[in-house]
């Protein structure tokens with residue numbers, strides 16, 4: 001008996017590892033067979049050698065990563081494979097490859113990666129983060145109908161009023177430039193989307209400010225939970241799990257804005273105050289019959305409104321910040337722009353949107369800012385939803401695609417001396433030169449996910465640039481002895497990037513300009 005018991009114990013000790021080993025080999029062989037039938041012998045694109053599973057973590061944490069990615073493409077070609085912690089990632093390094101994959105094959109390259117951070121931070125209500133599918137399409141359609149070029153024209157007066165208020169704030173306290181830039185976009189978009197006029201010191205203003213801090217969560221590599229989703233289950237009280245507090249804060253503020261702002265619009269509709277807004281129109285359409293349930297429609301309205309604000313705020317903010325830096329660093333450009341404004345607009349009024357065809361230099365500055373300092377150097381990363389074959393390479397479903405928009409916008413063949421801020425590159429004989437590649441084709445993203453707010457953004461940026469240059473001189477910041485400080489242009493290493501040093505001196509161009517601002 002004792003002997004049999006010992007024998008069964010020994011056999012158990014050897015059988016279990018043997019079973020595990022056999023199962024592992026079986027699963028591995030099955031994986032290999034399925035991989036071979038999927039890739040049909042095609043290789044993955046080339047890329048740097050890396051440690052198994054860990055991949056290229058160190059590469060992904062490099063400063064100004066868009067430059068490091070360009071170097072990889074110079075070494076390996078226009079499409080480079082850089083796996084990181086088990087995630088397949090491909091960098092696209094040229095306009096041709098980006099167009100082929102993200103525009104022409106957009107039906108299978110429009111997905112988004114679903115990371116734990118999205119839900120933890122409350123960004124699961126932002127449809128820019130959604131997987132490609134029916135739920136995303138319903139949101140995008142609801143959004144897009146209100147931001148088509150013709151629809152965007154309805155918002156020009158609101159944008160103009162917001163910019164005028166921005167000028168007044170700049171005049172009163174130029175040292176709070178960044179705060180005022182946030183203000184100009186918020187005032188415009190909150191009026192357009194929710195129909196609510198700016199109310200200083202109101203709770204909602206503070207909450208709408210706070211909601212933008214969530215961009216921090218998406219700083220590449222900032223939170224380990226991005227790569228190790230199981231960490232999300234660690235309670236906040238466990239030492240080292242402080243990230244749970246950060247995420248809870250962002251989630252709460254996002255939910256507050258998402259729910260309360262739509263309620264404010266609904267209340268305002270009773271006496272007609274908010275009836276012209278996008279949310280009011282969407283709420284009215286809710287009664288129309290279709291396959292979407294009322295609960296889903298309510299969610300869509302809340303999400304679309306929040307996404308319009310979140311999608312536009314950081315991007316427009318960053319672009320305007322870059323504009324101020326460009327003006328500090330390029331006084332000649334500023335002088336030429338002001339000469340054009342003086343000739344076309346004169347000193348008795350502020351510029352209007354319909355001055356645009358007569359202000360090619362201002363329009364060239366607008367294009368050059370988008371090119372020089374792209375806010376989303378990799379757009380928002382796309383993801384493949386099916387296996388693809390491209391140029392003899394296999395790109396599996398679930399591959400994260402990083403189009404290097406920055407590299408396309410800094411390609412010296414398309415834009416000579418790309419580091420220089422040179423609006424003249426877009427002009428020929430005093431007019432916009434249609435032969436120069438429009439930076440918008442890279443700055444606003446690609447295919448079915450291309451930025452649906454771009455017409456709104458363009459109109460807003462144009463009027464801000466034109467009005468600011470018409471009435472203000474932007475010069476270097478001064479030290480305590482009144483000497484100019486030399487600033488440098490460096491973009492922060494974030495998904496939504498922005499220039500780090502925007503110190504400058506802002507003064508009215510003349511007494512007449514001061515009067516124009518105040519009237």
Ligand code: HEM
Pocket residue numbers: 127128129140143307308309311312313315316319375376379380381382442443444445446447448449450451452453454456457
């Ligand atoms: C300078 C200003 C702006 C820039 C440079 C910009 C750029 C971009 C880029 C690169 C994308 C990703 C496209 C892709 O996935 O390929 C995007 C998406 C998006 N943008 Fe903008 N954007 C700007 C302003 C705005 C504004 C003002 C709004 C709203 C009014 C807006 C709303 C959105 C939305 C909703 C998405 C997500 C689209 C989707 O995933 O279907 N953007 N934007």
